[in-house]
Amino acid sequence: xxxxxxVGLIARQGNRSIVESVAILEHxxxxxxxxxxxxxxxxxxxxxxxxxxxxxxxxxxxCDLLIVVGGDGSLLGVARDLxxxxxxxxxxxxxxxxxxxxxAPNQIEAKIGAVLDGEYTVEHRFLLDATVVRGGRRIGGSSxxxxxxxxxxxxxxxxxxxxxxxxxxxxxxxxxxLIVATPTGSTAYALSAGGPIMHPSLDAIVVVPMFPHTLTSxxxxxxxxxxxxxxxxxxxxxxxxxxxxxxxxxGVQPGDEIRIQKYGHALRLLYSRxxxxxEACRSKLDWASRLGGPVxxx
Numbered sequence: 001x002x003x004x005x006x007v008g009l010i011a012r013q014g015n016r017s018i019v020e021s022v023a024i025l026e027h028x029x030x031x032x033x034x035x036x037x038x039x040x041x042x043x044x045x046x047x048x049x050x051x052x053x054x055x056x057x058x059x060x061x062x063c064d065l066l067i068v069v070g071g072d073g074s075l076l077g078v079a080r081d082l083x084x085x086x087x088x089x090x091x092x093x094x095x096x097x098x099x100x101x102x103x104a105p106n107q108i109e110a111k112i113g114a115v116l117d118g119e120y121t122v123e124h125r126f127l128l129d130a131t132v133v134r135g136g137r138r139i140g141g142s143s144x145x146x147x148x149x150x151x152x153x154x155x156x157x158x159x160x161x162x163x164x165x166x167x168x169x170x171x172x173x174x175x176x177x178l179i180v181a182t183p184t185g186s187t188a189y190a191l192s193a194g195g196p197i198m199h200p201s202l203d204a205i206v207v208v209p210m211f212p213h214t215l216t217s218x219x220x221x222x223x224x225x226x227x228x229x230x231x232x233x234x235x236x237x238x239x240x241x242x243x244x245x246x247x248x249x250x251g252v253q254p255g256d257e258i259r260i261q262k263y264g265h266a267l268r269l270l271y272s273r274x275x276x277x278x279e280a281c282r283s284k285l286d287w288a289s290r291l292g293g294p295v296x297x298x
Contacts (some may be wrong), residue, residue, distance in 0.1 A: 003118055006035040008063035008087075010056060010078060011042045012070030018094045019045050021069050021105050025092065026051075028109050032116055037063055060085025065270070067112065071095015072188075076245045079145040079267040083127055090115060090270040097284045099187055102271055111272045120270050123200055125184045126224060127263035130244055134256050143263045144244035146185030150230050150258055151177030151210065153239040153251070158213060160233030165207075165226050172233070175212035177240075180205060180228055180260050187285070189246070195219045200277060205262075228260040 007029055011022045022045050029036050036051040037059060043049045059066060060082040068075050069092045078089060091101025092108060103111045114120065130148040131141035152159040159177060163170040181190040183198035186206055191197065195208035196219060207220040207228065222228075232240055234254045242250045242258050252258065281287055 004034060004065040004116055006037060006063050006065075008037045008039065008054075008059040008066040009042055010039045010059070010066060010068045010070075010074070011045055012074045012094065013041060013045075015070075015094060017105070018069055021092055021094055021108065022046060024105075024108055025067060025069065025112070028112065032113070034116070056081055060087045063087055065090065065115075067092065068101060069094055070101065072098060072100040073245075073247070075100040075269075076145050077247060079125070079127060080143045080245065080248070083143070083145075083263070083267045084265040086265065086268060088122060088268040088270045090120075099280060099284060100184070100269065102275060102280070114272055115270060119273050121273055121275065123269045123271065124266040125200060125269050126182060126203075126266045128180065128182060128205070128244075129261055129263040130242060131259045132242060132250050132252055132256055133259060134253065139256075140250045142244040142248040142250075144185075144248075145182065145267060146188045146245045147179050147181035147190060148258070148260050149177060149179050149189060149210075149243045149246070150232075150252075151241055151243065153241040157238045158211075159238050159240050160235055162231040162233065163207070164229040164231070165222055167227070167229075170220075171217070173209060173212055173214070173217065175217070176210040178230060179208040179210060180230075181208065185245075187281070190219075196221070197281065224262045226261070230258040230260070232256045232258075 038051045038053050039056050043053045066089045068078050075091045092103045093101040127143045127145050129143050132139050158174050160174050162172050179190045183200050183202045186198040190208045193208045193210050195206050203224045204221050209217045232254050240252050
């Protein structure tokens with residue numbers, strides 16, 4: 001008996017290859033005799049959809065498993081919307097790198113079948129909670145699975161801000177901005193800014209400056225329980241913004257505080273048992289490449 005009797009389907013829109021994967025997935029799940037619940041927008045990808053159709057946020061309360069067809073960006077949105085429901089999530093990659101959505105389209109039946117048979121591992125990925133405070137009043141905020149980025153908002157312009165951690169002053173800085181990332185997000189934007197690769201199981205947050213106007217500013221790794229505060233400098237003349245997972249944006253002003261801390265719920269991310277974070281790094285970050293060809297071990 002499968003531990004997942006009711007499976008929810010969520011898919012990114014506007015891609016023919018995704019329609020093909022959704023159709024394969026639907027057919028396979030019907031063969032396995034599990035109940036299928038389809039997100040409203042996803043139902044449009046299934047001609048004559050005969051399954052129960054619900055809003056995304058309802059799925060977390062009625063499904064035993066969510067399957068997301070798309071790229072890592074699709075999984076980021078699901079994480080923000082549904083991490084609080086604690087429903088496990090697995091991704092079929094129809095995007096780019098696929099660090100989160102790990103199942104290749106040609107592996108759908110084999111790997112989803114193994115998961116339905118109980119052959120899987122669960123990783124708990126914590127999120128960040130970002131709040132914008134102006135004059136002591138909350139004006140906006142969002143959770144983020146990858147990162148919270150405070151940036152100048154204008155190409156080739158710098159901003160000024162102060163960083164505090166656990167109410168202790170860290171530094172004033174003039175730079176393009178600041179990336180605050182989870183271990184999950186350490187292989188995303190933070191990596192391109194010179195941050196470290198962090199194993200997903202680490203309970204820590206990395207703070208990465210973006211092109212700082214100093215030679216001594218480096219990424220800083222702090223405990224996940226840290227309370228991080230970024231205060232926008234009064235002389236900032238750009239149009240600074242805060243971005244959560246590069247999907248949710250807020251405009252901020254001089255004097256605003258961005259308060260960032262660990263979110264109260266984690267995403268339950270499922271992988272097949274043979275999944276390896278290090279293999280993912282090798283294949284997706286090109287660790288195995290070498291000038292002059294591959295190394296021969298003899």
